[in-house]
Amino acid sequence: MAVTAQETHPVDACVQTAREVFGGLATSAWDALTPAEVRRLLAELGRLESQVSAHKMAAARVLDKARQAARDGGRAGTTATSTGSTISIDFGGDRTGADALVNTANRIEEQTSHTEAALAAGDISAKQADVISRALSWLPEDVTEDQRDACERTLLKDAQKLTLKDLRARAQRITDAYKTSEDDVDADEDEQLRRQEEAARAKTSFSMWDNRDGTHTGRFTLPEAQAVMLKTALDALAAPHQKVGTVNAATGEHDEVGFGQSYPQRLGHAFASLVELLPADRLPSNGGVSAVVTVNLDLNTLMGGLKAAGLSDGTRISAEQARRLACTAQLVPMVLNGRSLPLDLGSANRYFNQSSRRAMERRDGGCTAPGCDRDARWCEAHHLTPYSLSGTTDIRDGALLCTFHHHRVHDQGWTGRINPHDGHVEWRPPGATTWQRNHRWRP
Ligand SMILES: [Zn+2]
Ligand SMILES: [Zn+2]
Incomplete structure (x- = not known):
């Protein structure tokens, strides 16, 4: 059959037409619409x-099937990359997004009968389609085709009125x-959650690598559940970072906590603080190796x-970091003399205990930095x-500081004292x- 050069595939024709139509429309055209029209068109x-x-x-499914077929056919060089990584370049390099697209596409084909049609008709969103296909994949094993169908139709209908x-x-x-029995539905939900949690445990992983910088x-x-716990802890640690106007007497500059930092940056600092808050001395030892990191520093550095x-x-x-960490108790300092021999400075009462900490909270009220x-x-x-030199955890030797000012105090070498009069x-x-x-806490 002869194919003329003008004849294009319907997919190609459709995509080209849509591109041309959108390409010919300036975004400024929205300015001329009334809010009601904008909402409808949005x-x-x-x-x-x-x-x-x-x-x-x-x-994505066509590409994935072609890749599978090539792999099953044993063609060389086809197994190394996933479909997701092949098409991620079309997603602005978003590998995660590309992988999710392939997974969802396959799951929808395997699990659903009407969902893809609803998506193609514009009745539900891709995210809703994802939720529905996942739900159907978790149905009890003894479900019949009719029951499955009823579930899918119900979800498609409910998707119209529920948030994601x-x-x-x-x-x-x-x-x-x-x-019909409420108890049965409860049991199914519980079973589904149990299986979901089991699958989540299997997927749980952690990796980190050295950027060498x-x-x-x-x-x-x-x-x-653990992700919610982590997020809640990070949000709590990142939350009260208001602008803090400590004027540095020497430079006249403002020190500002968290000011100008993006939310991910604040969460990053919160995460670093969280690591310092770990009770390292109470963690299980790793085959006899303690979970506590030791810092080796000269007496001179400590001073x-x-x-x-x-x-x-x-x-x-750095010396500053070593001194600050030695303060917050999550590092055991190994203090060395001039000839690199450890000095025994006593570590029985290394930390301020609960009651001296309470007393300090009462005395200081909050961060003591002006x-x-x-x-x-x-x-x-x-x-x-x-x-480790004073060998005391007396509160007359301590002062409360927020993380930011604690860094500052060590970093810039602030001198602190307890006022002898009050x-x-x-x-x-x-x-x-x-x-x-x-003066915020104590006039
Ligand atoms: Zn300190
Ligand atoms: Zn402070």
Whole structure:
């Protein structure tokens, strides 16, 4: 059969036409519409997006099948990459998005009968289609074809009125589409959650790698419950980062906590704080090897010198970082004398205990740095004299500081003291000629 050069495949023709139509429309054209028209058309655009999604899924499936066939045929060089990585370049390099598209496309084909048609018609979104196909894949094994069909139709109908989160919750109880007993539906939901949790445990993983620039990057997959716990803890640690206007007496500059940082950056710092908060001394030992990281530092460094320190695995850290970490108790300092021999400085009472910490909270109210507004919950206990020398955890030797100011105090070498008259903490940042205190908590 002769094919003329003008004849194009319907898919090609459709895509080209749509591209041309959109290409000919300036985004500024929306400015001339009334809000009511914009809302209606925005909803229509959403439906269009769903229709496009259905075709992207069909395309991904064709590529995936071709790859499978090539692999089964034993063709060389075809097994190394997944379909997701092959098409990720078409997703702006988004490998995760490309993998998800292939997975969803395959699951929809295997699990559903009407969902793809609903997506192609623009009645549901790609995310809703994903939720529905997952729900059907979790149905009890003894489900009949008719019951399955009833479940799918119910979910397609409910998708029209529920939010995505509610649709997920609805999907967990979908066996009520054919079961009448509430107890049976409860049992199915429980069974489904149990299987989901088991699958989540199997998928749980963590990896991190050294960027060789003083940072490490990681990737993890956590079961939902633990992920919620982690997110809640990070949000709590990142939350009260208001702008803090501590004026540095020497430079006249403002120190601002969390100001100008993006949300991911704040979460990153929260994560770093969380790691420092781990009760390393109470973690199980790894075949007799303690979970506590030791820092080897010179006595001179502990007292304010500039010589860098080493962690037990050989990692080098700055003198400032070593002193700050020695304060927060999550590192055991191994203090060396001038000839690199360990000094026994006593570690029986290394940390401020619960009651001295409470007493400090009562005395200081919050961060003792002048102008800081972080309350006691967000503070670390700093030792005014390096504790292993004073050998005391007396609160007259401690001061509460938020993480930011704790870094500052060590980093810039602030001098701190307890005022001999009223017993409150005072600071002299470098260049300052007078003692300053935080009047927010104590007038
Ligand atoms: Zn400190
Ligand atoms: Zn502070």
